Amino acid sequence: MTAPLLETRGVWQRFGGLVANSDVSISVGRGEIVGLIGPNGAGKSTLFNLIAGVLPPTQGSIWFDGEDVTALPAAERCVRGIGRTFQVVKSFETMSVIDNVIVGSLVRNTVMRVARRKAHQVLEFCGLAARANVLASNLIPSEKRRLEVARALATEPKLLLLDEVLTGLTPIEAQTGVELVRRVRATGVTVLMVEHVMEIVMPLVDRAIVLDLGKVLVEGKPADVVRDPKVITAYLGDRHAVGA
Amino acid sequence: MDTDFAKRRRRDLITAFCLAVVAALVPLFVKDVYVQNIMVLTLMYAALSQSWNILSGYCGQISLGHALYFGLGAYTTAILFTKFGVLPWFGMIGGGLISAAIAMALGYPCFRLRGHYFVIATIVIAEIALLLIQNWDWAGAALGINIPVRGDSWLKFQFTRSKLPYFYFALGLACVAWFVTWWLEDSKWGFWWRAVKDNPDAAESLGVVVFNSKMGAAAVSAFLTAVGGGFYAQFVSYIDPESVMAFQFSLLMALPAVLGGIGTLWGPMLGAVILIPLTELTRSFIGGSGRGVDLIVYGGLIVAISLARPQGLVGLFSPKRKEAVR
Numbered sequence: 001m002t003a004p005l006l007e008t009r010g011v012w013q014r015f016g017g018l019v020a021n022s023d024v025s026i027s028v029g030r031g032e033i034v035g036l037i038g039p040n041g042a043g044k045s046t047l048f049n050l051i052a053g054v055l056p057p058t059q060g061s062i063w064f065d066g067e068d069v070t071a072l073p074a075a076e077r078c079v080r081g082i083g084r085t086f087q088v089v090k091s092f093e094t095m096s097v098i099d100n101v102i103v104g105s106l107v108r109n110t111v112m113r114v115a116r117r118k119a120h121q122v123l124e125f126c127g128l129a130a131r132a133n134v135l136a137s138n139l140i141p142s143e144k145r146r147l148e149v150a151r152a153l154a155t156e157p158k159l160l161l162l163d164e165v166l167t168g169l170t171p172i173e174a175q176t177g178v179e180l181v182r183r184v185r186a187t188g189v190t191v192l193m194v195e196h197v198m199e200i201v202m203p204l205v206d207r208a209i210v211l212d213l214g215k216v217l218v219e220g221k222p223a224d225v226v227r228d229p230k231v232i233t234a235y236l237g238d239r240h241a242v243g244a
Numbered sequence: 245m246d247t248d249f250a251k252r253r254r255r256d257l258i259t260a261f262c263l264a265v266v267a268a269l270v271p272l273f274v275k276d277v278y279v280q281n282i283m284v285l286t287l288m289y290a291a292l293s294q295s296w297n298i299l300s301g302y303c304g305q306i307s308l309g310h311a312l313y314f315g316l317g318a319y320t321t322a323i324l325f326t327k328f329g330v331l332p333w334f335g336m337i338g339g340g341l342i343s344a345a346i347a348m349a350l351g352y353p354c355f356r357l358r359g360h361y362f363v364i365a366t367i368v369i370a371e372i373a374l375l376l377i378q379n380w381d382w383a384g385a386a387l388g389i390n391i392p393v394r395g396d397s398w399l400k401f402q403f404t405r406s407k408l409p410y411f412y413f414a415l416g417l418a419c420v421a422w423f424v425t426w427w428l429e430d431s432k433w434g435f436w437w438r439a440v441k442d443n444p445d446a447a448e449s450l451g452v453v454v455f456n457s458k459m460g461a462a463a464v465s466a467f468l469t470a471v472g473g474g475f476y477a478q479f480v481s482y483i484d485p486e487s488v489m490a491f492q493f494s495l496l497m498a499l500p501a502v503l504g505g506i507g508t509l510w511g512p513m514l515g516a517v518i519l520i521p522l523t524e525l526t527r528s529f530i531g532g533s534g535r536g537v538d539l540i541v542y543g544g545l546i547v548a549i550s551l552a553r554p555q556g557l558v559g560l561f562s563p564k565r566k567e568a569v570r
Binding site: 074075155 | 248249430431432435436438439441442443445446447448449450451452453454507
């Protein structure tokens with residue numbers, strides 16, 4: 001068995017008295033789409049930020065592609081091959097859509113002409129080609145989400161971290177998003193996605209990891225996970241668990 | 245799309261070249277020394293504002309302490325020339341290098357500050373430097389330095405009989421500052437800077453080393469500003485701390501860019517062409533009693549601009565961009 005692409009080993013994150021992640025050990029294999037789910041406040045976004053390198057974990061280590069990356073800052077992790085999107089979109093508002101994506105593609109291409117061509121390809125892939133010369137601030141919300149994905153893809157990641165890219169979209173937009181994630185995986189990129197809308201992610205992911213109160217609650221095939229009484233309890237409370 | 249972009253870049257370059265040629269011809273028709281003096285100052289501030297724009301406009305780190313680098317350039321050039329006989333050409337380069345080094349040394353702690361805190365730090369540091377120079381006897385203290393006249397020559401960069409050589413140097417400096425900006429705009433650094441300005445967290449996630457980006461912008465900006473300072477020392481041939489390092493210089497570098505369009509290629513040029521003649525003219529027409537009237541005019545202009553065209557005057561010239569936005 002080959003080593004997983006991403007592994008967190010006994011990761012803890014404390015914010016003062018609050019424990020956001022306690023002893024979280026998960027792994028993501030190459031080529032997988034893994035869903036990280038859980039109710040609000042479960043610690044999903046914190047774990048995400050730890051993997052992306054926004055802040056160092058209080059304890060534990062993060063391994064990526066066979067290396068310990070715990071001490072590396074976010075920019076360096078991007079160079080190693082971790083791309084991410086933000087839950088609250090963070091476009092470069094005064095820059096055009098294409099320029100936003102070029103910032104990402106410059107990680108792998110130092111020649112401007114090549115970086116620009118690459119950025120156009122990524123926009124094409126994400127269905128934003130028609131909006132290339134529009135200012136990012138003038139995009140509609142669903143387009144901004146796609147721009148987040150495009151920018152991250154332009155860095156040619158091995159692992160793409162998607163933070164609630166499908167949340168808050170209309171059903172049709174969400175369906176387009178699901179298609180996009182499938183196509184991303186088809187190009188060989190591993191995907192770890194945070195969502196809390198289960199019905200969207202479950203058909204998409206190969207494996208689901210459920211976090212609750214900062215701990216890994218259940219891990220497994222989506223179909224099994226949704227039937228797990230512990231998961232139903234976490235989402236809906238004890239009364240519903242009895243019925244299941 | 246690629247070609248549209250390349251076309252725009254080429255158009256900018258050709259426009260700049262034509263404007264430079266036209267500007268170079270102006271002194272053939274304008275012989276009035278007073279007007280020539282205003283033209284020299286206008287070009288100098290265009291160059292300075294363009295340099296300021298690199299750090300503050302593109303990279304978004306608003307500095308109101310650029311008088312420090314201006315003063316460092318002026319003092320380095322003047323001291324090297326008067327005390328060691330070093331030619332001003334080397335003095336300007338030396339001043340530029342010293343300023344760039346100091347900008348990075350100051351940036352090391354200051355770039356951890358964000359927004360208003362950073363701005364305040366730049367003001368305070370420039371004021372401290374002003375006080376230090378005022379009390380540094382070897383550097384002339386509050387009395388300043390008188391640059392001795394050693395005869396007109398390009399080698400010594402001194403001209404007592406004509407303003408024209410200064411005019412052409414200032415024009416060259418403005419062209420260099422513009423060209424550096426033009427070149428950086430479509431480079432990795434240019435993209436990194438704009439990304440850092442818009443959203444440092446997102447930039448970091450895309451592999452941009454935010455801290456290094458700011459340091460790079462500060463070094464380039466400080467270098468060019470200091471060369472301008474060295475030029476100014478030669479131009480006025482007498483400097484004292486108040487006349488090269490006062491807070492007002494920091495403002496005079498920032499305002500043209502703000503008026504013309506901050507973080508744009510043409511903004512500082514346009515702003516300087518409007519603002520500097522206006523300052524000089526109000527100053528001379530209203531005379532000694534009107535001290536500060538020029539600043540009132542500035543204030544009024546800035547208010548008018550921020551109400552009518554928050555993106556600066558450059559916005560008036562790009563209706564096409566507006567269409568694309570829709």
